[in-house]
Amino acid sequence: xxxxxxxxxxxxxxxxxxxxxxxxxxxxxxxxxxxxxxxxxxxxxxxxxxxxxxxxxxxxxxxxxxxxxxxxxxxxxxxxxxxxxxxxxxxxxxxxxxxxxxxxxxxxxxxxxxxxxxxxxxxxxxxxxxxxxxxxxxxxxxxxxxxxxxxxxxxxxxxxxxxxx
Numbered sequence: 001x002x003x004x005x006x007x008x009x010x011x012x013x014x015x016x017x018x019x020x021x022x023x024x025x026x027x028x029x030x031x032x033x034x035x036x037x038x039x040x041x042x043x044x045x046x047x048x049x050x051x052x053x054x055x056x057x058x059x060x061x062x063x064x065x066x067x068x069x070x071x072x073x074x075x076x077x078x079x080x081x082x083x084x085x086x087x088x089x090x091x092x093x094x095x096x097x098x099x100x101x102x103x104x105x106x107x108x109x110x111x112x113x114x115x116x117x118x119x120x121x122x123x124x125x126x127x128x129x130x131x132x133x134x135x136x137x138x139x140x141x142x143x144x145x146x147x148x149x150x151x152x153x154x155x156x157x158x159x160x161x162x163x164x165x
Contacts, residue, residue, distance in 0.1 A: 004075070005040040006047040006084075009054040011076030014103050016147045017056075020068045023152040024138060028062040028088035028097055050074045050082025050103075058086045072101060081113075095121040095134050099142070099149050115142035117149050 022028060030044035037046055045058060052058070056071035072082040081103040088097045102114040117140030123130040141150040 004038065004051070006036050006038050006042050006045065006052055007040070007054050007057060008051045008075070012053055012071070012073035013076070013078065014050070014081035015053065015071060015073040016082060016101060016103050017071045018069065018099070018101065018147045018149065020062060020099060021148065021150040021152075022062045022064060022066055022068065023150060025064050026090045026093050026095065027064055028090055028095075028151075030058060030060045031087035031089040031096065033089075034087040044088075045084060045086040047072075047082070047084040049080050050084070052084075062088065072103075074103075092124070093121070093134075094124055095119070097140070097151060101144070101147070103144070113144035115144040115147065115149065116140075117142045117151060119151065 032043045034044055034046065036042040045052065050073055053071035053073055056069070058070040059068045062068040070086070072084065074081050083102045085098050085100040088099070089095065096119070098116075098118040100114075100116045100118070104112045119135045119138050119140050121134045123132075123134065123137070137154060139152050139154050141152075142148070
């Protein structure tokens, strides 16, 4: 499997159409320092199984307060569902964001797909809350039922508590 390219056309079993809501004031750029683990030489993501659907690749830039979309799937003729990560960064703000998916597909019961949004980094000096890391200022959300991911500023502690309840 390591010799298969991470972007491919063909059939799309276990397709997940991923939507990312960038609800922050900064653009996110595909992190070109992250190398694909396959021999195809792509950068910005790691695909453990499945593929990125050709023509529906992750965008190079997600502008502030916009929505981005891309699609992943299993391989044609395979029961293995997609699993991987796409990496975004904002170097000026020293921020890294990882959107991960692990689609369990119809071969697993109960349906146990997973999705996550991880935020890392420390704001540069001079930022209003530069003493707090980004993961304490921004909230990453992910829903594997709808394959939606959100990154947004934290609300007040009270509002976050109410939303979690």
